[in-house]
Amino acid sequence: MRTKDGLKWLFECTNGVRCEIIKNATSGIIYVCTSLFFVYICKTLIDIVTNSNNKDIIIYIILLIICIILQQAVSIYNSRLTCSTETQLRNNLQSKFFTHLMTDKNYQNIRVA
Known part of the structure; x- marks a missing residue:
């Protein structure tokens, strides 16, 4: 199977x-x-606490909390989407494979014998 054929097959399989x-x-x-x-905010907070930086600590604490919540939300969304997509793609591939086997004349001859 050439690369072009493989990419064409992959494109067809991911339909939907x-x-x-x-x-x-x-x-x-x-x-x-x-x-x-998050790493940038943590570094800035460490700089503020060690008096290397004169920025407002409250703003960075609020940004840290928002960043943590955003990370968790994106992680949950990504997990759900990954599971859903993987299941849908797996079901499509199994259906195509089963349909191919049932319509293949060589497989039907082996099954009858």
């Missing part, structure tokens, strides 16, 4: 779940961005 796959990738990117922002 492509939008969910894009949503999953986007939510993964958002999760990574919020994680990096």
Whole structure:
């Protein structure tokens, strides 16, 4: 199987779940961005506490809480979307495989014998 044929097969198999796959990738990117922002906020809070920075600590504590909530929400959304997409794709592939077996003349000859 050539790469072009493999990509064509993959494109056909993902029919109906492509939008969910894009949503999953986007939510993964958002999760990574919020994680990096969390690291930045923690670093800034450490700088504030050690008197290396004169910024307002309350603002960064509120940002830290918002960031933690956002991380959890994106993680839950990503988990649900991953499970749903994986199940739908697996069912589609099993259905196509079963249909192919039932319509294949060679398989029908083996089954009868």
